[in-house]
Amino acid sequence: MMKGIKKWRLFALMTALLVFLAGCGREEISTLIPAGEVAQDQFNLLILSSIVMLFVIIVVSIIFVLAIVKFRRSKMGEDMIPEQVEGSARLEFLWTAVPIVLLLILAVPTVYSTFDLADVSTMDVQAEDGTSTHLTVNVTGKLYWWEFEYPEQGIVTAQELVVPTDERVYFNLISADIKHSFWIPSVGGKLDVNPENVNTFYLTFNQESSELDDGVFYGKCAELCGPSHALMDFKVKTVDREEFDQWVTAMQSEEPPVAEGDLAQQGEELFGPDGLACIQCHAISGSGGTGGIGPNLATFGDRNRVAGYLEHNEENLKNWIQDPQEYKPGNLMPDASSLNNGEELSEQELDALAAYLMGLTVEE
Amino acid sequence: MSSIAQKKGFGATIWDFMTTVDHKKIAILYLISGGFFFLVGGIEAMMIRIQLAKAGNDFLSAGLYNEIITMHGTTMIFLASMPILLAFMNAIMPLQIGARDVAFPFLNSLGFWLFFFGGIFLNLSWFMGGAPDAGWTNYASLALASEGHGIDFYTLGLTISGFGTLIAGINFLVTIINMRAPGMTYMRMPLFTWTTFVASALILLAFPPLTVGLFFMVFDRLFGASFFAVEMGGNTIIWEHLFWIFGHPEVYILILPAFGIFSEIFAIFSRKRLFGYTALVFATILIGFYGFMVWAHHMFTVGLGPTANAVFALATMIIAVPTGIKIFNWLLTIWGGSISFTTPMIYAVAFIPSFVAGGVTGVMQAIAPLDYQLHDSYFIVAHFHYVIVGGVVLAILAGTHLYWPKMFGTMLSEKLGKWTFWFFFIGFHLTFFIQHFLGLMGMPRRVYTFGADQGWDLFNAISSAGAIFMAIGVIILLVNVVMTTIKNERVGNDPWGDGRTLEWAIPSPPPFYNFAQTPLVRGLDSFWIEKMEGNKKGMIFAEPLGDIHMPNNSFIPFVMSLGMFVASFGALYFLDGDKPWALAVLVIGLLITFGSMLVRSLKDDLGFHITKAELLKDAKGGNTDGH
Numbered sequence: 001m002m003k004g005i006k007k008w009r010l011f012a013l014m015t016a017l018l019v020f021l022a023g024c025g026r027e028e029i030s031t032l033i034p035a036g037e038v039a040q041d042q043f044n045l046l047i048l049s050s051i052v053m054l055f056v057i058i059v060v061s062i063i064f065v066l067a068i069v070k071f072r073r074s075k076m077g078e079d080m081i082p083e084q085v086e087g088s089a090r091l092e093f094l095w096t097a098v099p100i101v102l103l104l105i106l107a108v109p110t111v112y113s114t115f116d117l118a119d120v121s122t123m124d125v126q127a128e129d130g131t132s133t134h135l136t137v138n139v140t141g142k143l144y145w146w147e148f149e150y151p152e153q154g155i156v157t158a159q160e161l162v163v164p165t166d167e168r169v170y171f172n173l174i175s176a177d178i179k180h181s182f183w184i185p186s187v188g189g190k191l192d193v194n195p196e197n198v199n200t201f202y203l204t205f206n207q208e209s210s211e212l213d214d215g216v217f218y219g220k221c222a223e224l225c226g227p228s229h230a231l232m233d234f235k236v237k238t239v240d241r242e243e244f245d246q247w248v249t250a251m252q253s254e255e256p257p258v259a260e261g262d263l264a265q266q267g268e269e270l271f272g273p274d275g276l277a278c279i280q281c282h283a284i285s286g287s288g289g290t291g292g293i294g295p296n297l298a299t300f301g302d303r304n305r306v307a308g309y310l311e312h313n314e315e316n317l318k319n320w321i322q323d324p325q326e327y328k329p330g331n332l333m334p335d336a337s338s339l340n341n342g343e344e345l346s347e348q349e350l351d352a353l354a355a356y357l358m359g360l361t362v363e364e
Numbered sequence: 365m366s367s368i369a370q371k372k373g374f375g376a377t378i379w380d381f382m383t384t385v386d387h388k389k390i391a392i393l394y395l396i397s398g399g400f401f402f403l404v405g406g407i408e409a410m411m412i413r414i415q416l417a418k419a420g421n422d423f424l425s426a427g428l429y430n431e432i433i434t435m436h437g438t439t440m441i442f443l444a445s446m447p448i449l450l451a452f453m454n455a456i457m458p459l460q461i462g463a464r465d466v467a468f469p470f471l472n473s474l475g476f477w478l479f480f481f482g483g484i485f486l487n488l489s490w491f492m493g494g495a496p497d498a499g500w501t502n503y504a505s506l507a508l509a510s511e512g513h514g515i516d517f518y519t520l521g522l523t524i525s526g527f528g529t530l531i532a533g534i535n536f537l538v539t540i541i542n543m544r545a546p547g548m549t550y551m552r553m554p555l556f557t558w559t560t561f562v563a564s565a566l567i568l569l570a571f572p573p574l575t576v577g578l579f580f581m582v583f584d585r586l587f588g589a590s591f592f593a594v595e596m597g598g599n600t601i602i603w604e605h606l607f608w609i610f611g612h613p614e615v616y617i618l619i620l621p622a623f624g625i626f627s628e629i630f631a632i633f634s635r636k637r638l639f640g641y642t643a644l645v646f647a648t649i650l651i652g653f654y655g656f657m658v659w660a661h662h663m664f665t666v667g668l669g670p671t672a673n674a675v676f677a678l679a680t681m682i683i684a685v686p687t688g689i690k691i692f693n694w695l696l697t698i699w700g701g702s703i704s705f706t707t708p709m710i711y712a713v714a715f716i717p718s719f720v721a722g723g724v725t726g727v728m729q730a731i732a733p734l735d736y737q738l739h740d741s742y743f744i745v746a747h748f749h750y751v752i753v754g755g756v757v758l759a760i761l762a763g764t765h766l767y768w769p770k771m772f773g774t775m776l777s778e779k780l781g782k783w784t785f786w787f788f789f790i791g792f793h794l795t796f797f798i799q800h801f802l803g804l805m806g807m808p809r810r811v812y813t814f815g816a817d818q819g820w821d822l823f824n825a826i827s828s829a830g831a832i833f834m835a836i837g838v839i840i841l842l843v844n845v846v847m848t849t850i851k852n853e854r855v856g857n858d859p860w861g862d863g864r865t866l867e868w869a870i871p872s873p874p875p876f877y878n879f880a881q882t883p884l885v886r887g888l889d890s891f892w893i894e895k896m897e898g899n900k901k902g903m904i905f906a907e908p909l910g911d912i913h914m915p916n917n918s919f920i921p922f923v924m925s926l927g928m929f930v931a932s933f934g935a936l937y938f939l940d941g942d943k944p945w946a947l948a949v950l951v952i953g954l955l956i957t958f959g960s961m962l963v964r965s966l967k968d969d970l971g972f973h974i975t976k977a978e979l980l981k982d983a984k985g986g987n988t989d990g991h
């Protein structure tokens with residue numbers, strides 16, 4: 001009997017927790033489950049302002065409910081003419097002064113935090129050997145995809161940002177075309193990606209993404225940039241410093257990736273200049289330069305999604321290659337047949353390309 | 365010309381409305397066209413909610429969705445909310461100050477037709493190659509890259525209708541400054557007149573920056589002028605500044621008249637003088653003033669730097685103070701009153717918690733670092749719908765019920781009115797409250813779809829369900845309007861029984877010349893004062909009955925606006941290059957406009973007089989239908 005009750009209690013607790021968590025959204029993307037210092041600061045401001053505002057709402061609600069309950073005409077009598085009160089200087093003072101005090105309570109942390117979050121003065125601090133003490137990532141927003149350059153490390157990747165945990169990471173943001181906005185909700189607020197100037201800010205990632213259900217944090221474009229604005233997602237993989245350094249080393253290796261197996265080799269052929277010439281837009285080495293017309297594919301096999309949002313499997317990849325406009329309207333990738341003298345790719349050719357691309361990996 | 369009413373044929377009625385310069389008829393024109401655009405914007409809203417009802421829905425395509433959100437926002441702000449508020453201003457404000465008409469009846473008509481043709485032009489984009497798709501904010505980099513003519517419809521259409529609004533604003537300012545009845549000092553003006561006055565001043569100062577921005581955009585799109593073209597040294601952030609220097613005051617252009625309507629309602633249906641009238645007036649002026657100091661809070665994430673962000677954050681917070689003053693004064697107005705829960709009053713009562721909810725989230729977004737999370741998420745969508753729907757639209761619905769008898773001489777059904785209210789009010793909170801949490805859960809705004817893996821399914825489904833309730837509410841209102849019009853039970857001067865201001869001292873609807881004799885104003889709530897003193901004649905009058913000078917109707921405003929409409933098509937197609945007729949259309953359109961201006965300038969129109977005899981006959985016959 002007792003055991004039953006205990007079980008029931010546990011169940012109720014779990015259910016309550018589940019409902020609560022559902023109300024907070026998914027930890028990969030919710031601002032209510034902060035996974036970084038910046039997001040935590042902003043969450044604290046949210047809680048503080050919510051409490052102050054709740055106080056305002058309660059005061060107004062009490063006066064409001066009392067007024068509409070007490071002074072109904074049915075109670076006051078049909079012919080009653082109320083006293084025509086002009087006002088009260090004392091009350092006017094009260095409801096001017098109290099809100100000012102409440103606003104001051106909010107103003108102090110607002111100003112402090114505004115300057116704190118914009119402080120990028122340590123960005124260029126260098127260690128004795130001339131290397132930067134902090135990681136800087138140059139982010140370029142392009143029509144519906146993101147390019148991430150690590151200038152100090154000399155590597156480039158796309159669509160999936162890899163960063164070390166528990167240290168400040170600085171971001172330089174610029175757009176190559178339309179204005180975008182760079183947002184990783186669970187790690188920190190957004191900053192616009194303007195076409196005319198570089199915006200700089202920092203984020204700190206305090207949780208390893210491998211702990212998450214999906215293994216990555218979700219990043220979003222937050223500024224309307226065209227038909228596929230909703231699909232301009234990116235993913236963030238956070239790893240500890242050691243693992244990050246390993247990843248960087250692997251990315252830096254100049255060796256071109258080796259296609260394994262006949263199918264993948266056929267895919268490599270198709271991808272190359274003598275085939276469909278995909279390589280004209282898509283680099284396959286992480287140590288190349290920036291400014292690619294299409295996303296760098298050096299880490300394609302390691303990624304979490306195809307085209308930023310589709311489940312990462314060969315089926316979706318083949319569909320995407322055949323008809324990119326179907327999946328991201330308005331993006332700049334030509335469909336496969338236009339690269340193949342107007343002919344559709346055969347199923348076998350698609351399989352080969354998929355096998356080759358899925359084999360592009362820097363992780364063991 | 366006689367003031368005796370004749371049964372007019374349908375064609376004659378249409379012609380009368382096309383040529384009218386009577387502020388009351390122009391008000392009806394604004395109400396009908398604003399109401400029409402409100403329905404169009406509402407249908408667009410329903411399509412948005414259908415598309416977002418479930419993850420990965422394919423009801424709308426990505427491109428079409430962007431067109432619909434753009435047109436929903438643009439239509440609701442420029443073509444629905446503002447014109448309907450202008451309808452109430454036109455119908456009521458001149459009566460409230462005891463004026464014969466607005467200061468410039470001809471311009472009043474011109475303002476309406478410019479707005480009307482601008483709105484039609486903008487909406488014709490649906491049938492002529494696609495609507496604008498860069499959001500109602502039309503940010504420059506996206507707008508310049510947009511294909512087709514959608515953005516050109518936006519810029520040209522808003523330029524024309526913007527002229528109309530600007531003309532209306534100037535007209536109201538002059539009217540209130542110059543045409544108040546004897547004794548109507550500034551501090552005796554009803555709150556709705558005060559808010560009209562301040563909103564008109566905001567129109568005067570806020571529309572020019574928008575017009576400048578739109579001109580730059582037109583020149584960039586049509587002539588490659590490169591104001592915003594980054595690769596040519598242009599700067600897109602200038603557009604954001606110009607847009608929001610207009611855009612933020614625009615919000616107050618909408619909300620202040622709404623505050624005015626609610627102020628009237630609280631006083632009437634509590635049978636009590638407005639508590640803290642002076643404070644309410646100064647709060648209105650302060651809100652209008654601060655409205656120009658805070659535009660960059662729409663741009664906290666643009667990267668203006670911490671100093672600008674901190675200054676604008678603090679400036680924005682200050683606005684909460686005068687707004688709070690208003691809320692508490694309204695509460696104290698109903699406190700100690702005798703509250704009658706008529707349809708306008710339940711809207712006004714429901715407005716207080718709704719608007720406070722929208723106001724507090726506004727303060728939260730003023731906290732710049734917090735706004736980095738909230739900006740461009742569904743939180744902001746929830747916020748501005750709470751202030752616009754919970755403030756402006758509730759005021760429009762309340763005002764429709766309150767002033768319907770004054771405008772049309774018959775009362776909307778109270779029973780159906782309350783049904784509308786409950787459906788709309790419940791639907792409104794169901795739709796938008798939950799969107800705060802969607803935003804906090806990471807959902808960006810203006811997304812045409814979302815994945816099932818983002819955790820937003822349930823809340824979006826609830827939000828869409830709420831939208832259905834709002835739609836039902838609006839449909840009941842339409843039924844109400846039709847049934848009321850068919851029944852057509854006439855009402856007297858003061859149908860609510862507790863009217864306080866001058867508009868309730870005159871027949872419903874008023875004769876076309878308004879007050880036969882200009883009333884004498886002896887204090888705030890002048891009609892209430894006379895009522896309490898048992899004045900059987902309604903008012904004391906400032907002049908003996910005499911001939912009244914009235915302006916003639918004119919078809920010129922319609923033609924002038926039509927010319928602009930035609931010219932816009934020419935401008936739109938001119939730079940396609942392959943359309944040689946476009947230049948001719950542009951020239952013809954401008955010739956029509958300038959030609960009609962010339963006619964107006966050269967041809968004297970001295971108006972006509974209503975004789976004392978006719979006025980006496982009117983008074984006896986109780987005839988109120990105008991001529």
